[in-house]
Amino acid sequence: MAVGRIGKPRNKPVAGARSVMEHGRAKMSKLRAVHKRKKVSVPRTVEKVAEYKEKEINGEKNGGKRMVLLKKKQRYYPTEDRPKRLPSNKRPKSERKPRVRGAIKPGNVLILLAGNNKGKRVVYLKQLDSGLLLVTGPYKYNRVPLRRVDQAYVIATSTRLDISKVDIPETLNDKFFKKIKLNKRNIKKKSEDLFGSQKETYQVSEERKEAQNVVDGQLLPIVDSEPFLKEYLGCRFSLSSKQYPHLMKF
Amino acid sequence: MVFERYVEVGRVALVSCGPYKGKVCAIIDVIDQNRALVEGPSTKQGEEGVPRQAIRFKLLQLLPYKIKIAHTTRSKALKSAWDKESISTKWTTSIVCQKLDARKRRQLLTDFDRFKLMKTKQRRQRLIRLCMGPKPKDKANK
Numbered sequence A: 001m002a003v004g005r006i007g008k009p010r011n012k013p014v015a016g017a018r019s020v021m022e023h024g025r026a027k028m029s030k031l032r033a034v035h036k037r038k039k040v041s042v043p044r045t046v047e048k049v050a051e052y053k054e055k056e057i058n059g060e061k062n063g064g065k066r067m068v069l070l071k072k073k074q075r076y077y078p079t080e081d082r083p084k085r086l087p088s089n090k091r092p093k094s095e096r097k098p099r100v101r102g103a104i105k106p107g108n109v110l111i112l113l114a115g116n117n118k119g120k121r122v123v124y125l126k127q128l129d130s131g132l133l134l135v136t137g138p139y140k141y142n143r144v145p146l147r148r149v150d151q152a153y154v155i156a157t158s159t160r161l162d163i164s165k166v167d168i169p170e171t172l173n174d175k176f177f178k179k180i181k182l183n184k185r186n187i188k189k190k191s192e193d194l195f196g197s198q199k200e201t202y203q204v205s206e207e208r209k210e211a212q213n214v215v216d217g218q219l220l221p222i223v224d225s226e227p228f229l230k231e232y233l234g235c236r237f238s239l240s241s242k243q244y245p246h247l248m249k250f
Numbered sequence B: 001m002v003f004e005r006y007v008e009v010g011r012v013a014l015v016s017c018g019p020y021k022g023k024v025c026a027i028i029d030v031i032d033q034n035r036a037l038v039e040g041p042s043t044k045q046g047e048e049g050v051p052r053q054a055i056r057f058k059l060l061q062l063l064p065y066k067i068k069i070a071h072t073t074r075s076k077a078l079k080s081a082w083d084k085e086s087i088s089t090k091w092t093t094s095i096v097c098q099k100l101d102a103r104k105r106r107q108l109l110t111d112f113d114r115f116k117l118m119k120t121k122q123r124r125q126r127l128i129r130l131c132m133g134p135k136p137k138d139k140a141n142k
Helices: A025-032 A208-226 A227-234 B074-086 B087-092 B095-107 B111-130
Strands: A053-055 A065-069 A108-112 A121-127 A133-136 A145-151 A156-159 B011-015 B024-030 B035-040 B050-056 B060-066
Touching: A053 B050, A108 A133, A108 B111, A121 A208, A121 A227, A133 A208, A145 B035, A156 B111, A208 A227, B011 B035, B024 B050, B024 B060, B024 B074, B060 B087, B074 B087
Parallel strands: none
Antiparallel strands: A053 A065, A108 A121, A108 A156, A121 A133, A133 A145, B011 B024, B011 B060, B024 B035, B035 B050
């Protein structure tokens, strides 16, 4: 017997208990008139995937043709089941962008702490997808080119330039700055180059020079407008006696 | 060596430690061997003074100023005695106060400020040297 109550729930909690319902499972199927409903089954169409593939084999006595599995069987089966990873709402690390310190904002002057350019004061432009910071000298003032830098190796100063109107080309991404491996052993020319007589040296690409000019061209007037800033960027940072970084304000 | 600054009611002192560090107050009463009751009206506009409280003598640095008050005077009477001797002006124009302020300002300099300071100091020295003229040659090292 189907009770036709449109708009009203069929079931409700028992008085005094929030999670105990009035009608049990059997009663509910009756109330819902499940026996009157027609089962509509959608035929499952399974596409037949070819497992084997005919392959021609060379050689006289090799049979001419062979059936080869398209999806090869596993070469190794572990003796114990590998533990499954629990589901997580977090996006994979490759998709997550590391947080930038609050003190590091676009246009900030940063002090580089490692590498050849340690001590140099540079302008921070933006954070790249890998999480590294894109900085530039400007090259004219301190010979620091457009470069990626990790925020762990940087001191952020409170000096900030207004680069809201500076247009940083979209081409400047992690791929653009990826390190080019030199002196790769070319297997074909192994005999000629055994003793490494032809060594490749790093050459700055024209794209890099162009990009540098594009970005610096916009930055230089901003830097020049602030007194002392040009010399400041050209000067390296150093600590002298009785200067303690943890007591200094940057 | 004669002592000139005594702990007495009305002695103006500088608080050297704690939440009221760098502020100036007057000794209103002596509690015991270690502690004094102090209070200090504000010396600068916008800055709070030292509220009436017990402070250890060790945290006080006696100053060469004194106001004429009876022990445990009310804040109002203290303020009028303080203004009568113009302790606020005497303090803010004193070298000690100026040096403390300079030290605070230097601590708050940013990296860029430090650079600018260095450059202006260099510039000033260069001008001074120009005015002084070349150094006379040492006769012994001729």
